[in-house]
Amino acid sequence: MIEKKYLFSPGPVVTSQRVKSALAHPDMCHRRPVFEQIYKSVRGNLLTLMGADENYTAVIISASGTAANETALSSIVKDNEEVLLVKNGEFGERLAEILTCYKYRIHILDYDWGELPDTAEIRLALDNHPGIQWICMVYHETSSGMINPVRAVGEIAREYHKRLFVDCVSAFGGEDIQVARDNIDVCSSVPNKALSGLPGVSFVVARRPSVPPLDEIQPRNIYLNLQKHIMMSDNSSQTPNTPSVNMIVALDEALRELMDEGLDNRIQRYRECAALLRNGVKKLNLKILLPDEISANTVTSVFLPKQLDLEHFIDRLDEQGYVVYPGKRHLYHQNMFQIANMGQIYKDDCQAFLVVLENTLREMGWHS
DSSP: OOOOOEEOSSSSOBOOHHHHHTTOOOOOOTTSHHHHHHHHHHHHHHHHHTTOOTTEEEEEESSOHHHHHHHHHHHHOOTTOEEEEEEOSHHHHHHHHHHHHTTOEEEEEEOOTTOOOOHHHHHHHHHHOTTEEEEEEESEETTTTEEOOHHHHHHHHHHHTOEEEEEOTTTTTTSOOOTTTTTOOEEEEOSSSTTOOOSSOEEEEEEGGGSOOTTTSOOSOSTTOHHHHHHHHHHHSOOSSOOOHHHHHHHHHHHHHHHHHOHHHHHHHHHHHHHHHHHHHHHTTOEESSOGGGBOSSEEEEEOOTTSOHHHHHHHHHHTTEEOEEOOTHHHHTTEEEEEOOBSOOHHHHHHHHHHHHHHHHHTTOOO
């Protein structure tokens, strides 16, 4: 039996006994009404929590968040349309991989990791390239912990009559996302981040008029075709292929749990935990990558002193029951690690983590 770990990492996350217990349901056939009712519940609660209006729909993909992104991006861009990608991190680069794979004509505004995109440059790109019909970006760029200016870009998209795709994978459940208000046409997310659910499925929320019908766009793949998912969901509360039944049941419970806590309350809990962690880290004289005003409610990127070994530090925390992530790519080589407070993490857990963090640093020879 694996001992309990406190996952201060940006997914998978600590989940409640309530969500885990949902997996202990009787064996279920996905082509029967009992599953269809669960599927309806999931879709309806996603639309409610995403701030959608009657123009939106939601579908479930039995795969990771990258698959949800590919499902959307492979299905919504017409052959004659151009795409503006705003990227400033690892997951913006992953969107670039998908867009490139499908051979779209892409215009990229490429910013450093942790650099805030310039909305004036977005406007200029749209002025210079009238063929752009889609703007794509990441809401919470987890590789740095930055929140991108999605609402401002949504206003630009509205003004220019463009459509907006947003990767909300790490943001949903932890940030103030309202797709109708923010003019988000299509977005993606997963349960195993701020929603505090289990990995194995993902979902796409889409404004129906923004998804071209099948007679206007040839399917570019089979399993990840968004139009087929929408058609099956609308016609029969089903998925085109065999879904991950257990994970959809767990997703249903995670959504109900979030609604019971209240989305605003969940966001406030995350915000308070992040503030507690950041204040504690600063007291240890550790440098944080981003200022608070552009930081997510759930991820803090911290630089370990250069004289300390990052892998040994992470292993030492793990041995004591606390899991953190190393930074990605060049940030890893700068000795950066990330502390996340997604999932079933509360103030007491954060305070306990800070004690272990301080003791571990002292054991390794760091004195603040």
